[in-house]
Amino acid sequence: MMLVFCFQTLKAEESDASGRLLVSKQILNKYIVQDMDLIVKYTLYNIGNNAATKIVISDTSFNSDTFEHAGGQLKATIDRIPPGANVSHTVVLRPVRIGPYNFTAAKITYETGDESSKVQEAVSSEPGEGYIVAFRDYDKKFSPHLLDWGAFAMMTLPSLAIPFLLWWSSKSKYETLSSKHKKNQKD
Amino acid sequence: MIELNFTDFVVRAQEDDTDDDVDVEGEETGVTDEGGEEEEAVEKPTGSPDADTIILFTKPAVAPGTNLELPAGDLVEFLVGFRNKGPEDFVLETLDASFRYPMDFNFYIQNFSTLAYERPVKPGQEATLSYSFIPAEAFAGRPFGLSINLRYRDLNGRQFYEGVYNETVNIVEIDEGLDGETFFLYVLLGACVVLLLVVGQQFLYSVGKKRVGGGGGGTTHKRHVETGTANHNDVDYEWLPKETLQSLSE
Structure with a gap:
């Protein structure tokens, strides 16, 4: 779980001293690919005048037959977010099926921090509909083609090596000839 | 009959009033103002007393007490929070944003797409909507006047159209230190300078050579008289390999 605290002061429009959270849910991937990591980031902004406490993020919007859990927690608890601060939480999932998928909101409950200590329910923003691409299609576009380039290098090798060897053999032959000649002259 | 005439008169009177306003403002804005009047007649933003909306710009981050400054050509993201304080469900329908003329918010300059959300919010619940655009x-x-409006309805079908944000914002230019275009311009200029230097050097070299060659050329050329192979002394052996020369002299 990754927590990032970053202070950000905002003008609070509410007069009563209670915490208020805005929750954004974002999918950080540009391409959602089968069997590759899908990173979901939840950012909680406290824009109220008081600290929000006992925050529980629970996201049940990921079907278990479409997504495999790879890292992070889909049900996370954060003790406290001070006013004007924000906290982000990341979850990594792995899609196992291809096709369109509607990414919907996560549910959040928290205590607003005022005397009533009531539990406030909230829903995050929705990332919307996305399409899970098959790994083969993704690979076609973005793979580095290392094997192909290796094969290409192997195939071009004879056309370079054969003339080089021919030149090398003739060169060494004449070098030995000239050195013999020199020796003969010196003698 | 009398009533009809009366209402007719009222409408005309109103028109006259607005026309007067337009004249006061000046001739240039007159046309735009008339266009705006029609827009105003269509919608008037009103919110439900049971709803509580709030806006937060997440990108760029806003410092307190300062005017909002949006970078041109860069992504702007904001969140709209909605709290249902009433006893009935609300359904959040759409969110739209537009740039208006700062002197007159009825005149549209850039319209951003209206996003449809269709999200129900139960009593006591909160919901967050995210929206992003690029000026x-x-x-x-x-x-520019930035106007962000949220449209929602309650279970009775009553529609509300609430202005979430209605303020003047500054669109600022982001000054990148060195963008690709200027970088390659400088590279091209540098290449041109190098090319000129090389050409200049070549020119000077050739001119110098000609002058030196021209000065002594007359006399040396005269000395060269073709004698065939009769004279063995001025044969140039320089081009021959040393081994051959040695074997020749043996």
Whole structure:
């Protein structure tokens, strides 16, 4: 779980001293690919005048037959977010099926921090509909083609090596000839 | 009959009033104002007393007490929070944003797409909507009225259209230190300078050579008289390999 605290002061429009959270849910991937990591980031902004406490993020919007859990927690608890601060939480999932998928909101409950200590329910923003691409299609576009380039290098090798060897053999032959000649002259 | 005439008169009187206003404002804005009047007649933003909306710009981050400054040609993201304080469900329908003329918010300059959400919010619940847009790069350095409006309805079918944000914002130009275009311009200029230097050097070299050759050329050329192979002394052996020369001299 990754927590990032970053202070950000905002003008609070509410007069009563209670915490208020805005929750954004974002999918950080540009391409959602089968069997590759899908990173979901939840950012909680406290824009109220008081600290929000006992925050529980629970996201049940990921079907278990479409997504495999790879890292992070889909049900996370954060003790406290001070006013004007924000906290982000990341979850990594792995899609196992291809096709369109509607990414919907996560549910959040928290205590607003005022005397009533009531539990406030909230829903995050929705990332919307996305399409899970098959790994083969993704690979076609973005793979580095290392094997192909290796094969290409192997195939071009004879056309370079054969003339080089021919030149090398003739060169060494004449070098030995000239050195013999020199020796003969010196003698 | 009398009533009809009366209402007719009222309408005309109103028109006259607005026309007067337009004249006061000036001739240039007159046309735009008339266009705006029609827009105003269509919608008037009103919110439900049971709803509580709030806006937060997440990108760029806003410092407190300062005017909102949006970078032109860059992504702007904001969140709209909605709290249902009433006893009935609300359904959040759409969110739209637009740039208006700062002197007259009825005149549209850039409209951003209206996003449909259709999200129900139960009593006591909160919901967050996210929206992002990119201000046109041509708008850099000018203030605009940014208007963000949320449309929602309650279970009785009553529609509300609430202005979440209605303020003047500055569109600023982001000055990148070195963008690709200027970088390659400098590279091209550098290449031109190098090319000129090389050409100049070649020119000077050839001119110098000609002058030296021309000075002594007359006399040396005269000395060269073709004698065939009769004279063995001025044969140039320099081009021959040393081994051959040695074997020749043996």
